[in-house]
Amino acid sequence: MNQNIETKIKQTLSKIKLNKKNKILVALSGGKDSSVVAYVLKKLGYTIEGFHIDLKMGGYSEKCLNAVKKLCEELDIKLHVYDIRKEMGNSMCNIRLSVQSQSKNKIKNCAICGVIKKWILNKEARKLKADYIATGHHLDDETQTFLLNILKGSPELNANTGVITKNVKDKMFIPRIKPLFFILEKDIKEYSLKHKLPVVYEKCPCAIDSYRIQIREFMGSLSDKQKENLMKNELKVLDRIKKEHKKIRYCEICGEPARGKVCRMCALMRK
Numbered sequence: 001m002n003q004n005i006e007t008k009i010k011q012t013l014s015k016i017k018l019n020k021k022n023k024i025l026v027a028l029s030g031g032k033d034s035s036v037v038a039y040v041l042k043k044l045g046y047t048i049e050g051f052h053i054d055l056k057m058g059g060y061s062e063k064c065l066n067a068v069k070k071l072c073e074e075l076d077i078k079l080h081v082y083d084i085r086k087e088m089g090n091s092m093c094n095i096r097l098s099v100q101s102q103s104k105n106k107i108k109n110c111a112i113c114g115v116i117k118k119w120i121l122n123k124e125a126r127k128l129k130a131d132y133i134a135t136g137h138h139l140d141d142e143t144q145t146f147l148l149n150i151l152k153g154s155p156e157l158n159a160n161t162g163v164i165t166k167n168v169k170d171k172m173f174i175p176r177i178k179p180l181f182f183i184l185e186k187d188i189k190e191y192s193l194k195h196k197l198p199v200v201y202e203k204c205p206c207a208i209d210s211y212r213i214q215i216r217e218f219m220g221s222l223s224d225k226q227k228e229n230l231m232k233n234e235l236k237v238l239d240r241i242k243k244e245h246k247k248i249r250y251c252e253i254c255g256e257p258a259r260g261k262v263c264r265m266c267a268l269m270r271k
Contacts, residue, residue, distance in 0.1 A: 005191050009179045016164045024048045025130035030064030030200045032192040033136025042075045050079040056091035063200045070198040099268050109206045119265035125174040138180040144215045146234045170248040173257045
């Protein structure tokens with residue numbers, strides 16, 4: 001199984017012709033997925049550094065930060081920690097509650113957290129002169145996202161998915177890669193346990209109202225073969241989705257890459 005995962009990651013990265021001299025910033029959450037990404041990339045000889053966003057969510061965040069520090073020590077890689085309270089003035093929980101209290105529509109916890117973390121990742125990766133950001137998204141995640149976009153009536157959003165983000169190349173945007181794109185979640189957990197990686201296996205305490213959770217429960221009823229077939233069909237559909245890529249705009253407020261006049265981060269913050 002271990003060899004199978006490593007072989008699959010090698011094959012996945014070969015599809016995007018990733019140079020081992022490129023600087024890859026691994027987005028480390030403290031969980032099994034991103035930890036396995038860092039472990040395997042290091043083993044395969046890629047140039048990596050770790051990046052962790054300390055969300056300041058009490059004991060859970062402390063466990064995650066400790067796990068990330070231990071992993072980076074074991075792998076002998078540099079770790080960058082973004083203290084959200086120091087940088088943004090508050091914990092993720094309080095930022096989220098502030099956004100929700102000012103919004104007319106109920107915004108899910110994970111939606112807010114996801115937008116903020118992506119904004120931070122891209123901005124900080126650029127400062128650190130990273131060539132790529134590596135995330136721990138796996139086959140289960142990707143098929144969930146595909147179904148989620150279909151069910152929410154936004155199939156065109158799937159056009160940007162893949163082993164590497166398909167956004168227009170832009171100096172302000174750091175491409176994201178997903179080494180675990182074709183690997184099942186259960187195999188990743190088995191691999192992390194086999195190698196005794198320092199990992200926090202418990203779920204985020206705030207992930208309680210996400211629509212994705214319902215999709216995940218449905219996916220849990222499918223066999224491994226059905227999930228893999230879903231991914232194969234997803235890739236076929238993606239080839240047919242025609243999306244007109246326009247030049248990336250810059251947010252009028254923060255200056256970061258955006259689809260419209262204002263990026264999703266600033267749109268959230270001013271609700």
